[in-house]
Amino acid sequence: xxxxxLLLSALFFLGSPLFANEPPQEIRVRLETESSLSPVYISEVxxxxxxxxxxxxxxxxxxxxxxxxxxxxxxxxxxxxxxERELKLMRLSSLGSVYAISLLVKNKTLHCKAFLIQKNxxxxxxxxxxxxxxxxxxxxxxxxxxxxxxxxxxxxGIASSKILYSFQKKDTLGQWxxxxxxxxxxxxxxxxxxxxxxxxxxxxxxxKDRGFDKDLFLYVSYKNGQPKIFxxxxxxxxxxxxxxxxxxxxxxxxxxQRDKIAFVCDxxxxxxxxxxxxxxxxxxxxxxxQIFSYxxxxxxxxxxxxxxxxxxxxxxxxxxxxxxxxxxEPGRKRETARIITxxxxxxxxxxxxxxxxxxxxxxxxxxxxxxxxxDFAAGEEKQLTYGPGxxxxxxxxxxxxxxVFNSTDxxxxxxxxxxxxxxxxVKITKGPGKKHYPAWGPR
Amino acid sequence: MKKxxxxxxxxxxxxxxDGCKKENTGVWDDSGSTIGMFKRAKERALWGSEDTxxxxxxxxxxxxxxxxxxxxxxxxxDLKEQFSxxxxxxxxxxxxxxxxxxPGIGKFQVxxxxxxxxxxxxxxxxxxxxxxxxxxxxxxxxVAAYLKANPSTFIFVTGNCDQRGPEGYNQALGLRxxxxxxxxxxxxxxxxxxxxxxxxxxxxxADPRNNAEAWAKNRRAEFKIFVKK
Numbered sequence: 001x002x003x004x005x006l007l008l009s010a011l012f013f014l015g016s017p018l019f020a021n022e023p024p025q026e027i028r029v030r031l032e033t034e035s036s037l038s039p040v041y042i043s044e045v046x047x048x049x050x051x052x053x054x055x056x057x058x059x060x061x062x063x064x065x066x067x068x069x070x071x072x073x074x075x076x077x078x079x080x081x082x083x084e085r086e087l088k089l090m091r092l093s094s095l096g097s098v099y100a101i102s103l104l105v106k107n108k109t110l111h112c113k114a115f116l117i118q119k120n121x122x123x124x125x126x127x128x129x130x131x132x133x134x135x136x137x138x139x140x141x142x143x144x145x146x147x148x149x150x151x152x153x154x155x156x157g158i159a160s161s162k163i164l165y166s167f168q169k170k171d172t173l174g175q176w177x178x179x180x181x182x183x184x185x186x187x188x189x190x191x192x193x194x195x196x197x198x199x200x201x202x203x204x205x206x207x208k209d210r211g212f213d214k215d216l217f218l219y220v221s222y223k224n225g226q227p228k229i230f231x232x233x234x235x236x237x238x239x240x241x242x243x244x245x246x247x248x249x250x251x252x253x254x255x256x257q258r259d260k261i262a263f264v265c266d267x268x269x270x271x272x273x274x275x276x277x278x279x280x281x282x283x284x285x286x287x288x289x290q291i292f293s294y295x296x297x298x299x300x301x302x303x304x305x306x307x308x309x310x311x312x313x314x315x316x317x318x319x320x321x322x323x324x325x326x327x328x329e330p331g332r333k334r335e336t337a338r339i340i341t342x343x344x345x346x347x348x349x350x351x352x353x354x355x356x357x358x359x360x361x362x363x364x365x366x367x368x369x370x371x372x373x374x375d376f377a378a379g380e381e382k383q384l385t386y387g388p389g390x391x392x393x394x395x396x397x398x399x400x401x402x403x404v405f406n407s408t409d410x411x412x413x414x415x416x417x418x419x420x421x422x423x424x425x426v427k428i429t430k431g432p433g434k435k436h437y438p439a440w441g442p443r
Numbered sequence: 444m445k446k447x448x449x450x451x452x453x454x455x456x457x458x459x460x461d462g463c464k465k466e467n468t469g470v471w472d473d474s475g476s477t478i479g480m481f482k483r484a485k486e487r488a489l490w491g492s493e494d495t496x497x498x499x500x501x502x503x504x505x506x507x508x509x510x511x512x513x514x515x516x517x518x519x520x521d522l523k524e525q526f527s528x529x530x531x532x533x534x535x536x537x538x539x540x541x542x543x544x545x546p547g548i549g550k551f552q553v554x555x556x557x558x559x560x561x562x563x564x565x566x567x568x569x570x571x572x573x574x575x576x577x578x579x580x581x582x583x584x585x586v587a588a589y590l591k592a593n594p595s596t597f598i599f600v601t602g603n604c605d606q607r608g609p610e611g612y613n614q615a616l617g618l619r620x621x622x623x624x625x626x627x628x629x630x631x632x633x634x635x636x637x638x639x640x641x642x643x644x645x646x647x648x649a650d651p652r653n654n655a656e657a658w659a660k661n662r663r664a665e666f667k668i669f670v671k672k
Binding site: 321 | 513519610615616625640647
């Protein structure tokens, strides 16, 4: 009887949670949307009358084809002579597509008609006067792509959105300099937003608001020595400092409500997290408030939740850097930070999706930094990227589906865009120089 | 009766262990504290007691408070007993700003000649923010002594990291490194107002190669000096 008792006791111990404390099997998943890609047939740009050379028209066609290949909803099948004939003859059901777009340039004006084939519906879009300047005409075509997308899907596209990033290179004296540049979402039309010949990094797009459609952004500049946070309009030549506090200020973030900024600062002698109220139009600011500090640790990379009430950030207070969440308006005592990332070591650069459902970040996985997302509803961490190159600094598109990030190895640092349902990330930058810290802006 | 008691003890044992397991899911919290303890022990072994430094500082300077007007500080009094750490708030103004009597970094010089022997580059081990060896201690002492003897000399201490770490996190780690050097200088008696910090993270490597030799060169703190006339 005593032996049975002992056996039962042993079974109790064996069944206790102590022995169930093994990590679950890791499940690698890709970010998936509910619907798969629908084919949209895009015609060749047909020229009539006095128009641009065919090589130029091919460049314009590429813009539309890219916008519909990577928008996360459609895929663009190859053109064939037979399908071109079928489209001209309006035998749309033979195209094997759900949608079709026909393009015609007549006397330097682009005419566009889009078809919802299964619904037998068609829509003519306003004519577009082409300038012959590819950079200008690209912008017009991206806007057209968004208009067509809206007609197809009754939601906003991202073709006319912009990506800001830091571009580092050496100057003629061999010194490292960095400027903030902007490009179209496909990486084209690169424009310098700062030209300080100094060191400017970490751009942050300030959301637009009704009545305030100035294109404003924040960035960090080292022009006087210590990094400070500046605000600038795209049309202005110089920025204006927005945080008036001692020490270094770095890694800024702004709330979607555009009423407060978060940043990292060593004013106290530690590497702390601060929040400050800000009116981007008037420049009015509040007193910076230290919201997280922890002895012998560094805090970094804040990102606001879309409602502005929470901040996710990086801290190494528990050893390796992890991502935590706290209130953006805590009291005077340090709040207990809620841990988000548990699977991997070295979790950094979180970015909260505009719809609030996910956090994108970088985590060291098998020795390589990959892009992961944390799904708040499921409470799960999921790996998005695989393969070589250390991937960091993810930034969400306004649609909360696409992500831009930088990937670095020994020889390059370039930007890539992850599109839903596409097997590979698309490289959107090229050439020498280090492109990093991307920030995806609104349309 | 004996069997019941035994079973009851077994159940109680499970409950206790379950409580322990819940503690253990926060195991990396405990590990972090443990790691912190080891790091502090190493720092004390290399640098001596913090109490000595605190006393020296307290008798020599009035620190600029971290609770000054320019920001609202956390009132983390609850941590003062758990961690002994000496942190020093930054000087109120930053060189090059409108309200500063000091120029921007463009006017600060890389030390040359005899000064280069005083203001030597300080190096760090991976993921650490305390300088790695006794040579660094000698440099800190020399720099502090120089600053005490030359109150018109102002310095920037830059914190840098190697290429392997994550970019944003390295900006923060660089900040911790330069503040660590600043704290050590102040504990050696230097005036806090003479020392300004800059973190470059891994943005400005001294050696652009990507190997162990280059990484060791890039994990560094460097000095730039300005003499106010």
